[in-house]
Amino acid sequence: MDPMAKLRQSFLEECDELLSALERCLQDMDSGQGDGDTVNAAFRAIHSIKGGAGAFGFTGLVPYAHHLEAGLDLLRAGKVSVQAAPCALFLRTADALGALVAAARAEQPAPEFPDVLDALKTFVSGGPAAQGPLAAEPASLPAPGPAPAQPSAGPAAEGFLIRITPNANLFRRLVEPPQVLQSLEGFGAPEMLCDSTLVPPLELLDPSSCHLRFTIRLETRAERGPIAEVLERCFDDEEMDIIPLGGIHQEAATARAEEPAAPKMPSSPPPAANALAAVPEALAAQLNAARDLPLMSPLPDASGVVPTLKNRPAMVRTIRVDLDRVDRLMNLVGEIVITQSMLIDRSRSLPVLHALQLTEGIEALTRQTRELQDQVMAVRAQPVKTVFQRMPRVVRDLAATLGKQVRLVTHGEDTEVDKTIIEELADPLTHMIRNALDHGLEKPEDRLAAGKPVEGVVTLSAEQRGGRIVITIEDDGRGLPRDKLFAKAVSRGVMNADAKPSAAEIDALIFHAGLSTAEAVTDVSGRGVGMDVVKQNVEALGGRVTVESEPGKGCTFALSLPLTLAVADGMVVKVGGQRIIVPISSIMETLQIGNCRPDVLPGGGEIVRLRGDIAPLIRLADLLELGESGQETVVISAETDRGEIIGIAVDEILGQQQVVVKSLEASFGAVAGASAATILGDGMVALILDIDALPGLVAKRSAAARAAHLFPFPSAA
């Protein structure tokens, strides 16, 4: 791809970003949260789109961008209050722009939205600033010409008299008059005069101020517009006069009356002849003075201002980095962690003296590796905001389609989580929000009948718990329809008709493939691919999703995800001859087994006492079938992501180290009770214990055991 095509492509990508930023601002304005900054941010976004669209030749975009910009400018200028902004129209324009960008990307002809454009134009021209520059032509035709040429500017004039009376700061803004005036040579042969009569005597001269005036006679067939355009780059309208030569006589008469120094050209000699004579020298002197100035001394009037850069705003310096590079960096950190644990392992077999020396170095290395890892993680971490902020739009659009009133509340948007996870979150979250609106929330009349406010509330929140991030989607709707779920499960053969499942078990059926219960399949959701897909996606990320529902009150889905997929702190424990990693983030404390008095319950389960609490005891050797239990010496007290405390009995604690998390699903397959695997210093693979899955695993086991006890035939189990 040639560089230009690449740039066009990345401009379109940028448009997507800018449009979503714009949409966010518009939504804030729509919901009454918008202020001047919001309007400015929206303006900047559309301004960038407009500028780029013109530069890259996406002319279809320009009128929409231009009028939206003009509309926002009315708000910016305070001519229309933010509250009175037609946000719906602006949002529709943003949609139209989105469609135009998509068409441009697909290299299809630009679609048209005449109604949007007309409505925008009406708003812009109907606004109080209709006569302002906003009502000018679209930006594709920048019309820098100020006042149109005077009626006297007939074609017979064939040229212009240009008078330039620069502002005193001309030299300070580094304009060099000869160069600017030279650019007029493209139009014809300009004749120039410089008036230096206003230059003060040397002792009063501030060499950085411009006291010169210029008069130029330019004979040309060119129009006023292009000439003005060239000059306007460096001079303001009030600094110059461009008069058609045809109208010169009356102009000159006025000029003579007002400004005796203004020369009339060229037929009659200028009144101030000395001005003419002084042209090159005076100009050169002033220019040279201005040029050499910084070398000589600070400006007289700048003495109090010189190093004001200290006062400039704090800088935000960012770079964009290809995600691949960060991934490679992260992998490398993982490899270093493995190598480091290998070094620790090897050092143990050295004679004590050598080992001690080596250990010092290794300890430093460990600290540095950890810091390196934290820093790389920080690079990858992103606030969940990036995903959350797409949701208001989903809710808005869907609520309108469904005819429901919905308010979305978000919490914890600044919770940071690994970029990979963020990316994978968008789809499940969108799906769950859609579900909540479509199935969870009742229709307005049903809500009223149930004594609830008409407006349904969906709460989306994120928080960090230990090494995980928990995202909950809560609605105050009708809750899961348990009878329907159960009936469907029976009809699909998922459950026996005479089974007596608990409420939680029924609710969990929502994650079962093909058990969507919507009576009518809408285009919103309810095609039977839904929560089961969400569950698969979330589990593939090493997370899990749970549901809690209360009929008539609402329903809460909770996604629990690891903060990072790459490296974790683990405690290496020995269980039945195997090494297992227990994630440090879940461990509360470790105790000698004798100190927590394990007791056997009548049903066969065991409990321990952990700081006054009673918790189930899980003997890992038993549960994971790693050998005979009974060797346990240590109980690890751990908390699951649901807040349950469990005691995990292991044979021995071997140590603590960072482990590189390697997915099992990708290379081997899911292993019950293990969330992932890692490579230890000696090159052996160890499983990482899935603390949160243990209670469920125990429950399944004991249910199976009970069944086996009641029906001692394998088929019944």
Add this chain to the structure above:
Amino acid sequence: MKILAIDDTATLRGLLCLCLRDAGHEVVEAENGAEGIAQFERHQPQLVITDLNMPIMDGIEFTRACREHPDGLSTPIVILTTETGADLKAEGRRAGATAWMVKPFMPDTLLSLVAQLDR
């Protein structure tokens, strides 16, 4: 010539750089005025081309800060923007902008302006 190009839109900056580099200029970039000041201090460019509407620090603030900087008195500053308002332009001039150019720009026009400001 060493030119500092400031624009918050990466592609427009890219376009600008492409055009300037093709003409044999050395280009350093910045995403906003504040970054522009930092780049200015670091690279001491001979010319600055800046966008107007940018987050953090806009083109006019940049121009003002640049003119107040001890090294920034002798560097021409071109404001390249879609804005055509006379008020803004006058404000730009007061801040010390050397030239004002309206987007979308034709590469030839830009290059001739750059050549004009080369000293």
